[in-house]
Amino acid sequence: MTKKVGLIGWPVEHSLSPQMHNAAFKALGFDGEYVLLPTTNDQLKDRIEQIRADEWLGANVTITHKAAMLTWLNEIDRAAQSVGAVNTIVKQRDRLMGYNTDVIGFQQALIETGIEVKDQPCAVLGAGGAAQAVVYALKQLGAQVSVYARDVTKAQSLEAKPWCEIDRINSATVLIVNATPIGMWPAVDASPWPNGVPFPTNALAFDLIYNPGRTRFMAQAEQAGARSINGLAMLLYQGAAAFELWTGCTAPLAVMRAALSNPTEQ
Numbered sequence: 001m002t003k004k005v006g007l008i009g010w011p012v013e014h015s016l017s018p019q020m021h022n023a024a025f026k027a028l029g030f031d032g033e034y035v036l037l038p039t040t041n042d043q044l045k046d047r048i049e050q051i052r053a054d055e056w057l058g059a060n061v062t063i064t065h066k067a068a069m070l071t072w073l074n075e076i077d078r079a080a081q082s083v084g085a086v087n088t089i090v091k092q093r094d095r096l097m098g099y100n101t102d103v104i105g106f107q108q109a110l111i112e113t114g115i116e117v118k119d120q121p122c123a124v125l126g127a128g129g130a131a132q133a134v135v136y137a138l139k140q141l142g143a144q145v146s147v148y149a150r151d152v153t154k155a156q157s158l159e160a161k162p163w164c165e166i167d168r169i170n171s172a173t174v175l176i177v178n179a180t181p182i183g184m185w186p187a188v189d190a191s192p193w194p195n196g197v198p199f200p201t202n203a204l205a206f207d208l209i210y211n212p213g214r215t216r217f218m219a220q221a222e223q224a225g226a227r228s229i230n231g232l233a234m235l236l237y238q239g240a241a242a243f244e245l246w247t248g249c250t251a252p253l254a255v256m257r258a259a260l261s262n263p264t265e266q
């Protein structure tokens with residue numbers, strides 16, 4: 001029986017996860033398939049029941065269901081509990097376990113950039129599931145983190161500042177993370193960074209978005225002379241960690257990276 005893994009979210013059509021994971025299954029000769037599972041809030045309960053069936057190894061979870069997963073699964077890993085969001089579901093016998101591989105994915109992508117965040121001011125734009133993982137990851141690395149959210153009452157646990165205060169971000173900030181979907185395909189002309197506000201030159205702009213590969217947020221940073229990175233490396237590392245949880249096999253990182261660089265070739 002072909003084992004299945006899926007991506008639960010809405011929307012999911014932009015995702016490169018199927019290419020990445022299907023290339024990994026193929027490279028290892030593992031009889032598995034990664035599929036898209038577009039799921040609205042109303043469909044979430046039925047979707048969870050669906051992946052309890054024998055052929056499923058688990059799932060990834062994306063917009064906007066990561067926090068809701070805490071209430072739907074049988075057990076939540078300690079890190080995912082602290083983050084308050086689940087991005088990976090693993091089926092162990094008839095139990096569904098929740099993990100958060102965004103934390104390790106973000107940390108590994110950040111380490112690759114060579115940036116040092118310990119005791120440094122960092123800013124996170126957005127306060128959803130991915131932002132919670134990024135804040136947790138940054139705090140583990142000893143960063144001083146400020147979060148900006150359009151609804152601060154919803155983001156109280158992150159002690160978020162109002163969105164309109166983005167233009168007051170400290171010019172010594174070393175890292176600014178876009179953890180919102182603003183600028184994601186197809187709305188590629190949008191950016192969370194306000195027009196006319198100078199981007200801190202010494203900050204790395206880290207956009208969690210990977211489609212498009214160069215977002216308007218990244219372009220704004222580069223125009224100010226700052227460095228930028230998109231979400232592909234984070235996608236790779238969070239995916240590799242999830243793959244290992246589902247299959248028990250070492251993730252073929254080079255194959256997965258190549259699948260992300262040449263998605264149409266898979």
Ligand code: NAP
Pocket residue numbers: 062063064065066102105126127128129130131149150151154163178179180181182184208209210230231232234235236238
């Ligand atoms: P989410 O849980 O829905 O959270 C989105 C956040 O963005 C919320 O705080 C939301 O505010 C805020 N937001 C949305 N539109 C906004 C706007 N116009 N102005 C201000 N704030 C706005 O989504 P998520 O799962 O955290 O994902 C966020 C982004 O990260 C997505 O683009 C996703 O694809 C990307 N991501 C990438 C990776 C990777 O591996 N590269 C991993 C995870 C996520 P409200 O709560 O007020 O709506």
